[in-house]
Amino acid sequence: MKDEKVKVKRPLVRKLLLWIGLPLLLVYIVVILFTYFWSGDNALKQMKEYLFELTSHHASMLDGKFLKVSRASIGIADAIEEFSIPTKNELYSLMKKKLSENSDIYGMAIAFNPFAYNNNIKLFSPYVYRTDKDIADIDLAKSYDYTLQDWFMIPKLLGTSYWGEPYYDEGGGDIFMATYSQPMYKNGKFFGISTADISLDDLELEMSNIRIMAGHTFIITRTGTFIYHSIKEYIMNESIFSLAEEDDQPELREIGKKMIAGEQGITTFRDVNTGEKSWLVYSPIPDCHWSFAAVIPDKEIMKTVNSMVIRQIAIMVIGLLIILLVILWAAIGITNPIKKLLGFANRISKGDLDEKITGIRGHDEIHELVKAFNKMTYDLKHYISDLTAATKAKESVESELRIARQIQESLLPRIFPPFPDTEEFDLYARNIPAKEVAGDFFDFFMLDDDHIAIIIADVSGKGISAGLFMAVTRTLMKTVCVQGVPPAEAMEKANIVLCQDNDACMFTTLFLAIYNIKTGHMHWTNAGHDEPIIISEDGSYRMLKTFKDIALGINEFHKYHEGEAQLEIGEKMVLYTDGVLEATSPENELYGEERFIKILRENAGKSLVEIIDIVTEDLDGFQKDNQFDDITILLLKREK
Numbered sequence: 001m002k003d004e005k006v007k008v009k010r011p012l013v014r015k016l017l018l019w020i021g022l023p024l025l026l027v028y029i030v031v032i033l034f035t036y037f038w039s040g041d042n043a044l045k046q047m048k049e050y051l052f053e054l055t056s057h058h059a060s061m062l063d064g065k066f067l068k069v070s071r072a073s074i075g076i077a078d079a080i081e082e083f084s085i086p087t088k089n090e091l092y093s094l095m096k097k098k099l100s101e102n103s104d105i106y107g108m109a110i111a112f113n114p115f116a117y118n119n120n121i122k123l124f125s126p127y128v129y130r131t132d133k134d135i136a137d138i139d140l141a142k143s144y145d146y147t148l149q150d151w152f153m154i155p156k157l158l159g160t161s162y163w164g165e166p167y168y169d170e171g172g173g174d175i176f177m178a179t180y181s182q183p184m185y186k187n188g189k190f191f192g193i194s195t196a197d198i199s200l201d202d203l204e205l206e207m208s209n210i211r212i213m214a215g216h217t218f219i220i221t222r223t224g225t226f227i228y229h230s231i232k233e234y235i236m237n238e239s240i241f242s243l244a245e246e247d248d249q250p251e252l253r254e255i256g257k258k259m260i261a262g263e264q265g266i267t268t269f270r271d272v273n274t275g276e277k278s279w280l281v282y283s284p285i286p287d288c289h290w291s292f293a294a295v296i297p298d299k300e301i302m303k304t305v306n307s308m309v310i311r312q313i314a315i316m317v318i319g320l321l322i323i324l325l326v327i328l329w330a331a332i333g334i335t336n337p338i339k340k341l342l343g344f345a346n347r348i349s350k351g352d353l354d355e356k357i358t359g360i361r362g363h364d365e366i367h368e369l370v371k372a373f374n375k376m377t378y379d380l381k382h383y384i385s386d387l388t389a390a391t392k393a394k395e396s397v398e399s400e401l402r403i404a405r406q407i408q409e410s411l412l413p414r415i416f417p418p419f420p421d422t423e424e425f426d427l428y429a430r431n432i433p434a435k436e437v438a439g440d441f442f443d444f445f446m447l448d449d450d451h452i453a454i455i456i457a458d459v460s461g462k463g464i465s466a467g468l469f470m471a472v473t474r475t476l477m478k479t480v481c482v483q484g485v486p487p488a489e490a491m492e493k494a495n496i497v498l499c500q501d502n503d504a505c506m507f508t509t510l511f512l513a514i515y516n517i518k519t520g521h522m523h524w525t526n527a528g529h530d531e532p533i534i535i536s537e538d539g540s541y542r543m544l545k546t547f548k549d550i551a552l553g554i555n556e557f558h559k560y561h562e563g564e565a566q567l568e569i570g571e572k573m574v575l576y577t578d579g580v581l582e583a584t585s586p587e588n589e590l591y592g593e594e595r596f597i598k599i600l601r602e603n604a605g606k607s608l609v610e611i612i613d614i615v616t617e618d619l620d621g622f623q624k625d626n627q628f629d630d631i632t633i634l635l636l637k638r639e640k
Contacts, residue, residue, distance in 0.1 A: 025320070051213075052264075052281060055281040058210055060283075062292055063286055063288075066163070068105075069105050069196045070161065073108065073181070073194045074182050080110070080191075081185060092128060095110070095128045106202070107177075108195060109197075110193070110195075111140065111195065112124050112125065113191055123147070125139060127139070127140045152181065155182070156183060156190060160183065161182045161183070163178065163181075165221055166236065176236075177197045177200055178198050179196070212294040213296045215296030216229075217292065220260070220293070221289075223260065224239040224260055226239065226240070240252065240253075241253055249272070251269055255269065265282060266279060266281045267280055268298065271297070274297070278295050411441070412431055418444065423640060425637060425639055427635070430633055431630070432632070439459035439460070439508075440459070441456075441457055441470045442457070442575070442632055443455045443477065444634075445481075451517070453481045453512065454575070454636060455474075456529065456575040457474075457508050458508060458578060458579070460508065460551075461506070469506045473494070473552070476494050477510075480494050488525045488561060491510070491525045492559065495527070499554070507552060508552050510527045511575060512525055512526075512527075520566055522565055524565065525549070526563075527549050528546075531544055531545060532573055535572050535574060538604070539602070539604045567638045568638065570638065572604070572637045572638075575634040575635075576632065576634070577633075579630045579631035580596055580619065581593050583623050583628075585624065585626070599615060599618055616633070
């Protein structure tokens, strides 16, 4: 008996195109219109962020260049202040050595206060500078009275370091330069000035290689004067304020005020040279209080933004065409008779998901059944494919997290003992992250031959975000912790930086101690961190009580307190994060301070490595593979 043939008045292909394709087309039209306006704003925002980050990057690189110069001058000043007055030959040799080590420095001088170097010599200022072939030296006192120069008078009167305005030095090498001055003191009395010069001719060459899109860059001093500009006539002859007055642009004057105030930002204005609407992106160079900026024509930026928007819309249109083709192809593939479905079902049951039901003709009900079979095989195949891809993606993410952890571990001190030739103290630390990337960190570094800075911190949260904030905080603490700066002052400087642009509201508790390895005396400050424990070899202990100061990154105006403590011979200072005290057992019992102190007292006479091994082993047994928070422990022992 032959199957009865039924004429289909409305082919399913046409139905699918009308029922699915047409609504999809309408939806896509609405989405494309929305995307056109939304993507434009989003692309413009991304462009602003890109330009802002790029300008900040170049400003940071320039700041690093000036910082290296100022550090060299500070190093010479510290050497002269700390030791007896060197001979003339030793002074020249010391500066030549610094000059050979730092290619950014053009020249260096030590200008002594009248009769300070020698009671029989009123003025003496050895100066070394680069020539085409070698490093030359002269006595500036033989050329002019340097005590009348700004680079000598201003830091002497202010009692602080000073980056002077650029000038043309006819007595020190006939070159366009800027000078960093560092005052020197002996027994609290002004002794002289240590200077380091940077060649602005070299800076101009370096700036000429910086390209930000199709715009140009410039640098202004703290008074707004151009020391670099693509128009050379502006250099040292014009300022951003004089251009604002000449072109009657009050908005440019306001931008100049923000730049010399050390702010950073991005805004639009009318370019003085071209008259076109342009973007001005500026960022400070903190060490010398100058400001770096880039000017990019608005048409160049919008060209890039429009290109991004058009590219996104083109991708959506192509996707729509592909979907319509898939709908057409699927409709054509579901026209076989029901008698062939069993064979197809058997092959599908054996795992042949590539089989398609083709050549089937019949009624609409049969078509629905064929459509169900094809959809089932299609979805199952793609589910397996997606599952495979998801598994690979997960493995890739886990691999990247492992790499991130390795990078983070490389940031922390890893070699113990860290100072094998030092007999005055011993130090050991360990960091155990709760996730692949930790928020805890510790650090220590020598400030000079007698003082070491010791840091332990706990960033809010865990994972990659905490790890990134940890890396920023660690780098920042190395910057603010310098010899002569009290711990509380260093903490306040770091807090101000961390509070700025902290949109994620991240914060970190942190303990900082400056320890004198010779005397065992230390100054410390505590930003909301757990109280350190000082324990003797006989098991007696005491706590370094906090001043209830808040964590870093919360309130930039907070003033931190400073404490003092004495570490006797044989005593150990125990620093730790709250991951120790808040470790939780499977029964939801906290490890607690009492248990921690008890195990420290029982093992007080053992080595630092043994103590940390015992503590971490006890924590592992207590938590039983249920570590919730990062764990960090640092021990410092006074040996002699």
